[in-house]
Amino acid sequence: MKKFPHTYVLIFVLILLAAIATWLVPAGEYSRKILDTGTSKTTVIETGSYRQVDQQPQTWQIFSSFYKGFVRSPKIIVFILILGGAFWLLNESKAIDSGVYSFLKRSKKLEKYSLLRKIGVHNILIISVMLMFSFFGAVFGMAEETIAFTAIFVPLAISMGYDSIVGVCMCFIGAGIGFAGCMLNPFTLGIAQEIAGIPMFSGIEYRFVIWLIVSFVGISYVLRYAAKVKKNPKSSVVYEDDEYWRSHHMIQSEPPRTKAGKGAWIVFIALQAAMLVAALYHPLNYIKIGNFAFNAPMLPVFALLFFPTSYIALKKSMEFFTLNILFFTILFLIGGVIAFGWGLLEIAALFFAMAMASGFTMGMDPSTISKMFIAGARDILSAALVVGLAGGIIVILEDGKIIDTFLNAVSRSIEGSSQITSLSLMYVFQSALNMIITSGTAKAALIMPILKDISNMIHLSQQATVTAFHIGDGFTNLIVPTSGVLIGVLEVAKIPFSKWFSWAWKLVLILVILGWLLLIPTVTMSLSGF
Numbered sequence: 337m338k339k340f341p342h343t344y345v346l347i348f349v350l351i352l353l354a355a356i357a358t359w360l361v362p363a364g365e366y367s368r369k370i371l372d373t374g375t376s377k378t379t380v381i382e383t384g385s386y387r388q389v390d391q392q393p394q395t396w397q398i399f400s401s402f403y404k405g406f407v408r409s410p411k412i413i414v415f416i417l418i419l420g421g422a423f424w425l426l427n428e429s430k431a432i433d434s435g436v437y438s439f440l441k442r443s444k445k446l447e448k449y450s451l452l453r454k455i456g457v458h459n460i461l462i463i464s465v466m467l468m469f470s471f472f473g474a475v476f477g478m479a480e481e482t483i484a485f486t487a488i489f490v491p492l493a494i495s496m497g498y499d500s501i502v503g504v505c506m507c508f509i510g511a512g513i514g515f516a517g518c519m520l521n522p523f524t525l526g527i528a529q530e531i532a533g534i535p536m537f538s539g540i541e542y543r544f545v546i547w548l549i550v551s552f553v554g555i556s557y558v559l560r561y562a563a564k565v566k567k568n569p570k571s572s573v574v575y576e577d578d579e580y581w582r583s584h585h586m587i588q589s590e591p592p593r594t595k596a597g598k599g600a601w602i603v604f605i606a607l608q609a610a611m612l613v614a615a616l617y618h619p620l621n622y623i624k625i626g627n628f629a630f631n632a633p634m635l636p637v638f639a640l641l642f643f644p645t646s647y648i649a650l651k652k653s654m655e656f657f658t659l660n661i662l663f664f665t666i667l668f669l670i671g672g673v674i675a676f677g678w679g680l681l682e683i684a685a686l687f688f689a690m691a692m693a694s695g696f697t698m699g700m701d702p703s704t705i706s707k708m709f710i711a712g713a714r715d716i717l718s719a720a721l722v723v724g725l726a727g728g729i730i731v732i733l734e735d736g737k738i739i740d741t742f743l744n745a746v747s748r749s750i751e752g753s754s755q756i757t758s759l760s761l762m763y764v765f766q767s768a769l770n771m772i773i774t775s776g777t778a779k780a781a782l783i784m785p786i787l788k789d790i791s792n793m794i795h796l797s798q799q800a801t802v803t804a805f806h807i808g809d810g811f812t813n814l815i816v817p818t819s820g821v822l823i824g825v826l827e828v829a830k831i832p833f834s835k836w837f838s839w840a841w842k843l844v845l846i847l848v849i850l851g852w853l854l855l856i857p858t859v860t861m862s863l864s865g866f
Contacts, residue, residue, distance in 0.1 A: 358736030424712020473514025516810020766808030
């Protein structure tokens, strides 16, 4: 069998190519200004301000780019390390194993219904989970959060007879296709429309259609692959790599249950008290999804739900109580993002608290919890390292002063084309830009001022331009090695990037072509809000 290069080797080759480009591509830069979007301040380029600057060829910097890559991506790196420690403790409790076994047992009972048996209970689960994550991606731009969910869905997929790729697809691909559909994402669509000078989140009717279509195609592709793997597990491109999951997390019999001890009841009382205090301080929570906003007693509801569910779980076993803690961790993650605007800092703190609660629930002392947490961080350290290395590619391009040269070349090549041709070129360049810049917010700030001016020159709808931006911003992020989120997800799932690429490129190509076809109506048809 052909041996693929290690992920580190592939990324280092890209760093070398980027360094070579800094010798060949003329250096240049745009002037920049601060744009107040109403909710935040964003740095955007001033169109027409491009100028050539002294060449900044990168040589020995290819070795320092690793260090700078770490400095550039500290949030994701620390987030990954905390997740590694948190889920190591969670796995020690066998809570996820108990949850997976319970689900599989109940799913077999559901197969007695002919309709569910015909559709397939596992297929229904894959569809439901992917739709949920697709919705999260479209509404609030879920991305980094999928790294945490990978540790949950990969063991589940393996136990259902699939592979780690299916587990990754359930959360990461689901969120990715939703990110491209982008109905209300304030970090990409909101900023792009603000820069374009059009009402925020306008044109949602057609974007909803886009989301439905791309979600249907993406989920259908994954279901087809999942059925193939279930029929013949060795047809999986990661069959050998999944040996780790099969040997450590394959649930073939009911895991033993442990009676909840004194530590578990103390954790229950402490968490319940903390939730009640939070509910008293924030009895009503301002929830904003796009332009739709309302006040709701989210924290009080969470606090009230935690008491009966935890009491019942404690009566069953320590494992089920730990699983309930994980469930509420996920609830608070989603609620924190939509109601309090949480970022990686708050989410990392949430999972760190979950790790501590899981450890004390198992009756561990602080020293044992520390050792377990360090073991988990050590196990996932390779993911943190590869994120820093991938960031080195961007460092070389930025320090070499050639990113703005690429942007200037984009604007010059699009000028003078017809509307459909211009829109298509915008889409192609935006998709390619994902290789250089993975942050959707940064891309909106960089490229939308240019695309806005070009659209005005050729009388192209700004809505069409924004649509080209957000669809192009989504799909290729699922495959580029410069994406810290992708690399983090793959490292958690223990999938080599080369094997992920060999599987994912066909899906990404289908989605990219589909995205281009969905752009055409924005020029040729009269659509609401366009």
